[in-house]
Amino acid sequence: MEPGPPGGSRPAERGPCLSSPLGADLAASASLLSAAGAEAGRRPLAVAAVLPAGGCGERMGVPTPKQFCPILERPLISYTLQALERVCWIKDIVVAVTGENIEAMNSIIQKYQHTRISVVEAGVTRHRSIFNGLKALVEDQPNSKLCKPEIVIIHDAVRPFVEEDVLLKVVIAAKEHGCSDYDLEFGTECLQLALKYCHTKAKLVEGSPDLWKVTYKRDLYAAESIIKERISQEICVITDVKEGEENVGHLLKEVLKSELPHVKVTSGALCHARGDLQQIILKQCYNFVCVNVMTSDFQETQKLLSVLEESNLSILYPVVVVSVHFFDVKLVPLGQKMENLMSIRGFAKEVRKRNILLCGLLICYPQGEQKLQESLRQAAIIIAALIEERNSGLVGQLLIA
Ligand SMILES: Nc1ccn([C@@H]2O[C@H](COP(=O)(O)OP(=O)(O)OP(=O)(O)O)[C@@H](O)[C@H]2O)c(=O)n1
Numbered sequence: 001m002e003p004g005p006p007g008g009s010r011p012a013e014r015g016p017c018l019s020s021p022l023g024a025d026l027a028a029s030a031s032l033l034s035a036a037g038a039e040a041g042r043r044p045l046a047v048a049a050v051l052p053a054g055g056c057g058e059r060m061g062v063p064t065p066k067q068f069c070p071i072l073e074r075p076l077i078s079y080t081l082q083a084l085e086r087v088c089w090i091k092d093i094v095v096a097v098t099g100e101n102i103e104a105m106n107s108i109i110q111k112y113q114h115t116r117i118s119v120v121e122a123g124v125t126r127h128r129s130i131f132n133g134l135k136a137l138v139e140d141q142p143n144s145k146l147c148k149p150e151i152v153i154i155h156d157a158v159r160p161f162v163e164e165d166v167l168l169k170v171v172i173a174a175k176e177h178g179c180s181d182y183d184l185e186f187g188t189e190c191l192q193l194a195l196k197y198c199h200t201k202a203k204l205v206e207g208s209p210d211l212w213k214v215t216y217k218r219d220l221y222a223a224e225s226i227i228k229e230r231i232s233q234e235i236c237v238i239t240d241v242k243e244g245e246e247n248v249g250h251l252l253k254e255v256l257k258s259e260l261p262h263v264k265v266t267s268g269a270l271c272h273a274r275g276d277l278q279q280i281i282l283k284q285c286y287n288f289v290c291v292n293v294m295t296s297d298f299q300e301t302q303k304l305l306s307v308l309e310e311s312n313l314s315i316l317y318p319v320v321v322v323s324v325h326f327f328d329v330k331l332v333p334l335g336q337k338m339e340n341l342m343s344i345r346g347f348a349k350e351v352r353k354r355n356i357l358l359c360g361l362l363i364c365y366p367q368g369e370q371k372l373q374e375s376l377r378q379a380a381i382i383i384a385a386l387i388e389e390r391n392s393g394l395v396g397q398l399l400i401a
């Protein structure tokens with residue numbers, strides 16, 4: 001069988017595909033765990049995950065347990081669930097939270113549309129929480145939808161950046177390897193427990209630098225910047241002018257490309273077909289620059305906002321929309337143009353409720369070649385800052401390049 005994506009009929013990724021694709025060897029192993037393996041006549045390996053999430057986060061020093069602390073307004077645990085959910089060969093994910101947080105956990109699952117998740121009550125220690133999760137997987141409860149797994153991944157709910165390749169290596173190691181003295185010496189206590197009480201084979205697998213655990217307050221800031229960086233890798237420029245027609249909107253796109261070489265700049269048009277934009281949304285682009293060339297108001301931006309509102313794009317991450325406008329000082333005084341565009345405040349307030357961060361950007365046009373280039377460069381710098389920072393304090397503001 002050709003090595004392909006694990007699962008073959010893999011469901012749409014939830015959130016940006018943040019990891020590099022699996023290597024050929026790992027992809028082949030992943031297919032053994034998934035439906036593709038079953039199609040090839042092999043029984044897929046049943047894998048589940050237990051996420052201990054019942055701690056109080058004493059070292060973080062804030063009243064909210066760290067797994068429920070917000071990062072870009074979404075609880076940390078939702079990022080971890082998203083990371084595991086993306087792995088289609090993990091059949092069930094069991095989360096252990098304290099009794100008082102069960103309702104909050106269920107609301108998180110509903111709000112962020114997580115699937116394949118079951119919630120159980122945590123224990124007084126991490127190991128007891130894990131034990132409760134394992135019990136739910138093996139007990140024959142009358143209404144349980146959980147399948148009895150052959151392998152269970154134990155993953156701290158406060159390690160949000162786990163990738164499919166490391167999970168796969170862990171599963172393969174759990175199936176194949178024995179436990180060495182080195183593993184016991186340098187591993188964590190889970191390894192010792194597995195050996196002592198279950199006589200289960202174990203093997204220490206090297207993780208990635210991103211697998212670190214959110215423990216102190218500074219870790220929340222670190223996690224936030226990693227997430228911001230990951231969702232700032234692509235900008236889609238929407239204009240109301242056809243591709244190929246020479247205009248200032250296309251010039252801005254070219255300047256964005258040259259000024260922000262680390263960012264992928266794509267383009268889309270609303271006038272042709274909404275399908276275009278749907279494709280971009282499906283690829284999970286979280287940043288849009290809407291260039292209003294033909295109309296003096298927000299027509300194009302409003303169209304874009306309604307497409308975004310109809311989509312589910314902003315459920316997981318805040319989406320940035322920069323509405324770009326041009327003004328000719330010889331025709332309209334700046335003050336008057338600003339006054340006309342102040343309606344952005346109303347739109348911004350409305351779409352803010354849907355996790356869309358809207359700002360306005362004014363560029364003087366026409367002006368001399370050199371000055372125009374300077375303004376467009378300034379515009380690119382402002383756009384980059386709005387996208388990288390996702391600062392909600394700037395929502396509804398009109399900036400001038
Ligand atoms: N009774 C417990 C204690 C901890 N955990 C979970 O185990 C993971 C790793 O533990 P740790 O980082 O030590 O979390 P806390 O115990 O919450 O932190 P602290 O030690 O600072 O209080 C976390 O996801 C935590 O929620 C758990 O499920 N049940």
Ligand SMILES: O=P(O)(O)OC[C@@H](O)[C@@H](O)[C@@H](O)CO
Nearest residue numbers: 126156188189190191213215
């Ligand atoms: O209390 P610490 O922050 O040192 O570590 C917690 C660890 O026990 C826990 O995160 C597991 O990964 C170990 O198996």
